[in-house]
Amino acid sequence: MAEPVEVIRSPALGAIPHGFLGRRGGVSTGLVAGLNVGFGAGDDPAAVAENRRRAGAAVLPGAPLVAVHQIHSAICATVDEPWDDSHRPTADALVTARSGTVIGIVTADCAPILFADHAAGVIGAAHAGWRGAHGGVGEATLAAMEALGARRERVVAAIGPAIAQASYEVGEDFRAQFDPADERFFAPGRPGHFQFDLEAYVAARLERAGVGAVAGLSLDTYADQARFYSFRRATHLGEPNYGRQFSLIGLAHPG
Numbered sequence: 001m002a003e004p005v006e007v008i009r010s011p012a013l014g015a016i017p018h019g020f021l022g023r024r025g026g027v028s029t030g031l032v033a034g035l036n037v038g039f040g041a042g043d044d045p046a047a048v049a050e051n052r053r054r055a056g057a058a059v060l061p062g063a064p065l066v067a068v069h070q071i072h073s074a075i076c077a078t079v080d081e082p083w084d085d086s087h088r089p090t091a092d093a094l095v096t097a098r099s100g101t102v103i104g105i106v107t108a109d110c111a112p113i114l115f116a117d118h119a120a121g122v123i124g125a126a127h128a129g130w131r132g133a134h135g136g137v138g139e140a141t142l143a144a145m146e147a148l149g150a151r152r153e154r155v156v157a158a159i160g161p162a163i164a165q166a167s168y169e170v171g172e173d174f175r176a177q178f179d180p181a182d183e184r185f186f187a188p189g190r191p192g193h194f195q196f197d198l199e200a201y202v203a204a205r206l207e208r209a210g211v212g213a214v215a216g217l218s219l220d221t222y223a224d225q226a227r228f229y230s231f232r233r234a235t236h237l238g239e240p241n242y243g244r245q246f247s248l249i250g251l252a253h254p255g
Helices: 045-059 130-135 137-147 180-185 198-208 231-236
Strands: 018-021 076-078 093-096 101-107 111-117 122-128 156-159 169-171 186-188 193-196 213-216 245-251
Touching: 018 045, 018 111, 045 101, 045 245, 076 137, 093 101, 093 137, 101 111, 101 122, 111 137, 111 198, 111 245, 122 130, 122 137, 122 245, 130 137, 130 198, 137 198, 156 198, 180 186, 180 198, 198 213
Parallel strands: 076 093, 156 213
Antiparallel strands: 018 245, 093 122, 101 245, 111 122, 111 156, 169 193, 186 193
16 A cells, blocks of 8 residues: 655644645655655656645645745745646745645755735745745745735744754854854854754744744754655765655635
8 A cells, every 4th residue: 555645734824734745655766765746856757746746635635736946045926826837937935815726845954934824815835945044035925925915923834844953064154144143043063063953043034024923843854864855864875866845835715
């Protein structure tokens, strides 16, 4: 019997259809075995397409799944009408108020953020690696949600599986790109190095932007090879490629 797709939910998002997915429940084989949904992973395109179909069905069956071509930017796309994967715009976040639609972003250590204003019926998803978070992708997503009628003080943001501080060693050049006020996100490491807390940094940016509530899952993509894909782990193992996992959120049709 096939392994089911693992759907990790955040209590903070309540009944909103959503899920942080890992590598369980897919058809890919080899280095990216499992539910790889990344087109750039050197995977069989048919396997990726089937994995993406399974992922969407696990969160909101029958709904079109809309994603973007990610570049570690702070660009946010608004989904008025679904597009297919061959017409993905370049962006690192999406928002929509369209019912019967699932939006999603892919990650492999970066922090996925799912947003919802339950009252307004507006949702968002953002890919927040350190570059995106530092560049304001969370803030851009909130602004785009507000343009659709959301209010940021009502927005709940859930941060999914990402590389944890214990697994994220960075150098002094990395630390130098952050403000002195961000020192609390860097723990001392071996000489000349620090351990960066990406989840806490993302959460702090969202709180500073006025989000109503932020909740993190504190799941480490690097440390759990059976459950998640990880760019840094694949790099450390000398693997030529790595899989990507989906984080999805949708709006069900009313009634």
